Amino acid sequence: MIKITNARKQYSDNVKIGPLDIEIPKAGFTSLIGPNGAGKxxxxxxIGRLLNMDEGQIEIANMDITSTKSKDLAKIITILRQENHFVTRLTVRQLAGFGRFPYSNGRLTDEDEEIISKYIDFLDLTDLEDRYLDELSGGQRQRAYVAMVLCQETEYVLLDEPLNNLDIARSVQMMEYLRHVADDLGRTVLTVMHDxxxxxxxSDRICAMKDGQIAAFGTVKEIMEPRxxxxIFETDIKIIQGPYGPISIY
Incomplete structure (x- = not known):
């Protein structure tokens, strides 16, 4: 479980996040949604400890992220940011290998290599594993980054806008992969989503944010309500029932 208690971050007198109080259950797929600037x-x-809180506490699997050693936290939680600045002359396999650093410290063992192959296969990257990142399409590159994250083999996987710069077809493909991560690998997936x-x-659950606050948290059925x-988005939204569930119409 991810437990956030009275977490706050203040950028200026007019821009602040929190206080945030929420418990995100273990396992399954949870999405953070909301308008731009909501604090997602x-x-x-x-949560990923890439940004310090000004106040409050965040616990992951009963471990306080502010006091837990980085090497221990890296075996529980991994995060993929929107901006990735890896050297483009890395191959897909080399990039995925970075996910094993908390265990190997850069010296990959046979076990590490097996784990890397496992996730390269899982994300259908086997034919591309020796290709350089700058030789890949945007969707292929994004899958390579996700492979790196999965190679860390953490129970909690955090992704900041994993569909960024992907077209509709590649977005569907990515979401199918991430759904399998939750279902087949038993991970707790938490994503920031615009769509x-x-x-x-x-998703199994949706956390809706607005103006730096948690506006609502619940199942898809509970959150996908027009009112x-x-x-939350301050625009008229209607909901229809599509063949695969509720669909919003602006």
Missing amino acids: STTLLM INFAAKY LLTS
């Missing part, structure tokens, strides 16, 4: 990415980065319909189709979404 800031919240994710605080409400993708969040509704693939609630209209109040």
